[in-house]
Amino acid sequence: EVELVESGGGLVQPGGSLRLSCAVAGFTFSSYWMSWVRQAPGKGLEWVANIKQDGSEKEYVDSVKGRFTISRDNAKNSLYLQMNNLRAEDTALYYCARFHGDYEIGNWYFDPWGRGTLVTVSS
Amino acid sequence: DIQMTQSPSSLSASPGDRVTISCRASQIINRHLNWYQHKPGEAPKLLISAASGLQTGVPSRFSGSGSGTDFSLTISSLQLEDFATYFCQQSYYTPFTFGQGTKLEIK
Numbered sequence: 001e002v003e004l005v006e007s008g009g010g011l012v013q014p015g016g017s018l019r020l021s022c023a024v025a026g027f028t029f030s031s032y033w034m035s036w037v038r039q040a041p042g043k044g045l046e047w048v049a050n051i052k053q054d055g056s057e058k059e060y061v062d063s064v065k066g067r068f069t070i071s072r073d074n075a076k077n078s079l080y081l082q083m084n085n086l087r088a089e090d091t092a093l094y095y096c097a098r099f100h101g102d103y104e105i106g107n108w109y110f111d112p113w114g115r116g117t118l119v120t121v122s123s
Numbered sequence: 124d125i126q127m128t129q130s131p132s133s134l135s136a137s138p139g140d141r142v143t144i145s146c147r148a149s150q151i152i153n154r155h156l157n158w159y160q161h162k163p164g165e166a167p168k169l170l171i172s173a174a175s176g177l178q179t180g181v182p183s184r185f186s187g188s189g190s191g192t193d194f195s196l197t198i199s200s201l202q203l204e205d206f207a208t209y210f211c212q213q214s215y216y217t218p219f220t221f222g223q224g225t226k227l228e229i230k
Contacts, residue, residue: 004166043223044210044221044222044223044224045159045167045210045212045221045224046220046221047218047219047220047221059217061218062218095166095167097167101172101214102172102173105154105155105173106155106214106215107154107155107156107157107172107173107214108155108214108219109157109169109172109212109214110159110167110169110212111168111169111178112166112168112169113166113167113168114166115164115165115166116166
């Protein structure tokens, strides 16, 4: 059974750091790009970051560049998000998801997803 | 960034109803449009890819259409388990962006 389980969320003060983890089971983790997507309270979904199968390519939304780092450990089937210099606007439910799609037409999607881990940035 | 605008933002309907949710992109995205279902406390679920491609295991009452900038998700006969929030997502441009969601509630 495919399963993605996020952990590491919590309450942190502005300027603080957190490291999120995502444990993956049920598919060949090392064969796929992976992503983090977040949802702020009362808002829509926002793609945060992607990482290539071997970690050699990483992409970020502009609002987190220089503060967040996505990484992975294929031996542990795990995805990570190191979040530094956190701001109130980073408060959200953070989901990890497999990123893949149809190479022929270039359509990319997130599937499957975890249930998320909540990050709250507040003093 | 490409803005994805969904309408309506919320919708009340009854089991058995036919409902349509719209998603409009701020630029042409061909058919690079995906739909997700999200229930509280659960993982979001991919329903439709590339505008109209129903995912394995998704009931046939769900369908998607559109191309260019205008897309729609239709549920032909609502079941109780369909009451959820639905999001569209474009993959033509980075950053990949989502609509703000349409909450489908029981009337």
